[in-house]
Amino acid sequence: MADEGFSDLEVQDSVLAVDDIEKEEQGKRRRGWLTPLLLGLGLGIAIAIGTIRILDQRSTAQKAPAASKVAASIPPAMTVTTTPAQSTSISRSLNVSGTVAARDLTPVLPQASGLQVKQVLVKVGNSVKAGQVMAILDNSLLQDQIRQARADVESKQADVTSKQADLVSKQAGLTSSQAALAASQAVVQQRQADLAQAKARLVDAQRNFRRNQELLAQGAISRQVLDTNETTFTTAREAVRQEEANIRSAQANVESARANIGIAQASVQIAEAGINSAQANVKSNNAKVEQFKTQLGQTVVRAPVSGIVAEQLTRVGDVTGVPPQTQVATVVGGSQKLFSIIQDGQLELQALVPENQLGQIKVGATVQITSARDNSVRLQGTVRDIEAIVNQQRREATVKIDLPSTSLFKPGMFASAAITTTTQTGVAIPQKAVQSQSDGNTVVFMLSGEDVGTGASAKVDKIKTQKVEVGEILNGDRIEIKSGIRVGDRIVVDGAGYVKDGDTVRVNQ
Structure with missing residues (x-):
């Protein structure tokens, strides 16, 4: 019963004294002459402690009411911050695992086969934009073909110019023949007019000759006059014949001119056909130039989409369309895949x-x-x-x-x-409010709600330890509490690691 009366100070003094005695006993081999002195000192301390215990027990019995008042006014051990347990939506989940893959892996294929890879401008992990150059193929052969095609175009264009000049000459010949035809036709018309006049004179000469024959028979004129009329008639008749011959000659000239026109027109058509052929050759060679230009553009491998380079399956020196033996699986649609883009x-x-x-x-x-x-x-x-x-x-x-x-x-x-x-709906509190115990339990410290007064600037309350069952960790550094507390319970957050059950604390709201 006497032991129950010890104060904390007395126990501490006693422990210190015993410790001192033990230290002195450990050193008695070095200082044997001190042993008697230390034993006397220890005995004196023990007697003093016993006396203090007896006096303290008597003092406690006499002053119990006063001690209760003092305990009620013990200052709080520390200041803590609390928060109410809150209702929150808690998601249940299914844990799985797997492999990360590209959602849409786009192959990059060469547009031209049989060309050597000259430059590779990107590597795995690079970001690329749609249209960005990723590789360049050897285009030296295409450059030679373009130069040859352009030379052919120039040659065919010169041929067109020559044929166009020949056409102009042929068209001039046609024009000349057409003019000759017109002139011949005019001669014919003139000869026909001359023939008409000659026939008119013949008719007049014939009429005079017949009338003079009658007059000669009547003795009205002389034979000489009749002979003159006969000569005029004969001359007029020959003139008609001559004009008819002239007309036939002029008409022959017209036919000849028409034949010449036909020949000239044929020459013009041949010249035009030659020009058309030459122009077709020019177009054909221009088409070849454009085709080679297109193929030249195909020697630049561009990214079909924007993304990240996931695979590089080609290197400088490879020939497009001829995948290495180790890349047989990289052939897509009959073409060798050069890159893949995520x-x-x-x-x-x-x-x-x-x-x-x-x-x-x-x-x-x-x-x-x-x-x-x-x-x-x-x-x-x-x-x-x-x-x-x-x-x-x-x-x-x-x-x-x-x-x-x-x-x-x-x-x-x-x-x-x-x-x-x-x-579903559950209870959540800050994760740092949850404390793990050495016995394996998980607890929180909450306010007991006892009325123990107020401190200098905050409410004073007692700490209560509450065992809880925790669930999932939530967003915002919170944790689910499956059991142990209810919504609204005030939980110690700041200072939770430094308090224990029954502590009096000052609470910051």
């Missing part, structure tokens, strides 16, 4: 989910993704697709999860994902 850098996580858990997953569900290499990496994705076919051997299906744009993941990396399956 379009717009979009990645997806291809997670394998057991058949019996597929029903828990919905398209559009949110997913928390972590890296197997770096636990600090946390991204949020979305379930985009669930493959309809289940692997018959593993009884698993692939769930495709869209990843946000990031440089933290590369195709082929392994990642874990927590797919949200359900959402």
Whole structure:
């Protein structure tokens, strides 16, 4: 009963005294002459402590009421900050794992085959824009073909010019023949007019000759006059014949002129045909030039889409269309694949989910993704697709999860994902308010609600230890509390690691 009366100070003094005695006994071998002195000193201390205990017990019995008042006014041990337990929506998730892959892997194919790769301008991991040059093929042969085609164009163009000059000459000949025809036709017309006049004179001479014959028979004129009229008649008749011959000659000239026109027209047509042929040759060679230019443009390999280079399957010296033996699998549509681009850098996580858990997953569900290499990496994705076919051997299906744009993941990396399956209401508190105990339990420190007065600037309350069952870690450094506390309970946050059950604390609201 006497021991119950010791004060903390007395116990501490006693312990210190005993410690001193033990230290002195350990040194008695070095200082044997001090042993008697130390023993006397220890005995004196023990007697003093016993006397103090007896006096303290008597003093406690006499002053119990006063001690109760003093205990009630013990100052708070420290100041803490509290927060109420809050109601929150808690998502349940299904943990899966899978491989990061490109959502849309676009192949880059050469447009020209049989050409050697001269330059490679990008490498795996580079970002490229649509139309950006990725590689350049050897175009020396095409350059020679373009020069030859241009020379052919110039030659054919010169031939066109020559034929056009010949056409002009032929057209001038045609014009001359047409003019000769017109002149011949005019001569014919003139001869026909002369013939008409000659016939008129013949008719007049014949009439005079017949009339003079009658007059001669009547004796009205002399024979000489008749002979003169006969000569005039004969001359007029010959003049008609001559004019008729002239007309026939002029008409022959007209036919000849017409024949010449036909020949000239044929020459013009031949010249025009030659020009058309030469112009066709010019167009053909121009087409060859453009074709070679197009092929020249195809020697520049450009990115078909914007994105990130995922594969580089060619190197300087390779020949397009002739994949190395190790790249047989890189042939797409009969052409050798030179590069692969992750379009717009979009990645997806291809997670394998057991058949019996597929029903828990919905398209559009949110997913928390972590890296197997770096636990600090946390991204949020979305379930985009669930493959309809289940692997018959593993009884698993692939769930495709869209990843946000990031440089933290590369195709082929392994990642874990927590797919949200359900959402319900629960209780949540700051994670740092939860304390782990040496016995394996998890507790929080909450206000007991006892009325112990107020401090200088804040409310004073007592600490109560409450065992809890924790659930999932939530956003905002909060944690789910499955059992142990209710919504509204005030939980110690700042200072939770420095208090214990029954402590009196000052509370900052």
